[in-house]
Amino acid sequence: MANQNRAGLMDEIRCDEKDYLIWKWRPANNVRRENAIRWGSSLRVREGSVAVFICRRKGQDAIQEFIEGPFDEALNTSNLPIIASFVAAAYGGGTPFQAEVYFINLAKVVQSRFAVRYFDVFDQRFPDFGVPVAVRGTLTFQIADYREFIELHRLDEFTLEDFQSQVRDAVSRRVKSLVANMPSKLGIPLLQLAGRTDDLSELANNDLSPQLRKVFGIELSSLDIAAIDVDEESDGYTRLMAVTRDVTEATVRAQTEANIKNIHDMQRVQMENLQERLRIEREEGQYRVHKQTQTANFPAYQVEAQTTVGVAGAEALGHMGENGAAGIGLGGGGNGGMDMAGIAAGMAIGGSVGRNIAGAMDNMMGNTPAGISGSPVPPPISRQDRFHVAVNGAATGPFDLITLSSMVASKSLAPESLVWQEGMANWMPAKTVPAIAALFNNGSTPPPIPVD
Structure with missing residues (x-):
């Protein structure tokens, strides 16, 4: 820091600190009051910084003035209007006025490491076994809005160390809560937490960014989880590993048996379907061949059917005299007489049978016997077309x-x-x-x- 006295009277207000977030300026002459600024002093503000003047009056709210860098001029009422409120008849050329001056580094990126000590985390499947878990990481932030930041903090009581400690405590509390809920939120076993640092980093960034902006007035650039440590020497870890191993083995065994059963069932169903398909195809093939044969030999089937009818008629004619169906009786229907009605019926049946047989033979040989009248026969059909x-x-x-x-x-x-x-x-x-x-x-x- 270098505070120079111009001509022994005027002050040069500037910040030469290389690494700072918020720094308070004090006059070089320690005899004067700490916040006394002399009329005509010069102000130098580097780019990326802002100078904040705070004038306090008893019983009144503080008055604030902001000068953003780059700036290098003498203070007057045109570039620092709050001076006008302090100018009076008794205010001489070298008379000081009271104002606190703070320099805020807007380009400063603060990186702070944090750690969450071991605390018990429970697997949702086995709530009786608590396993100690610790977390280590780094957060990076900067001041996003200096006006908002000043409203949230009393700058005269501000120290970067205390501020970082407050931010770390808030981050640690929230990360601890996130880790405790990760097994149920992500649906993973507790023993897999150690490998989920990226998931925790994403959860923490999304959750903490608005909270840090609202409470501390800072913008969270990143929050990186370096490690999630599970205490493998603890009794809870040993017991959880044992019960998890048993459950895993039982699950694998049950799943294997289910898979084998599914394979057997699928093979059985496929075999039954194949057999049924072959049976249907065989029956359909036989039926198709049968119909093709039947269609190709339809005339022969017709002759066969007609011959069967003729034979049946002939057999009926031959049995007419049996069992008294058409006995010979000469005495008007007596047992010893000739039954003329039966003879007429027999002759009619014989004639019908004869015509059926003649028609069948005529179809086969293309010749109608003389004296036999039958149905007209269509001309021969050519097999050439x-x-x-x-x-x-x-x-x-x-x-x-x-x-x-x-x-x-x-x-x-x-x-x-x-x-x-x-x-x-x-x-x-x-x-x-x-x-x-x-x-x-x-x-x-x-x-x-x-x-x-």
């Missing part, structure tokens, strides 16, 4: 006209069904293709009966 049929958007076939005729009879081929044959440009409705259109009206339906 083969067509594809669209079924559910997919092409099936090709099918010959005999198969297509069977499909018409079984209603699986409709007039609107799309068909295609080699040489056709596009798919066409079946009813528009002459070779197939005839299958939908083959003369099997008799014309309307004329009305007299």
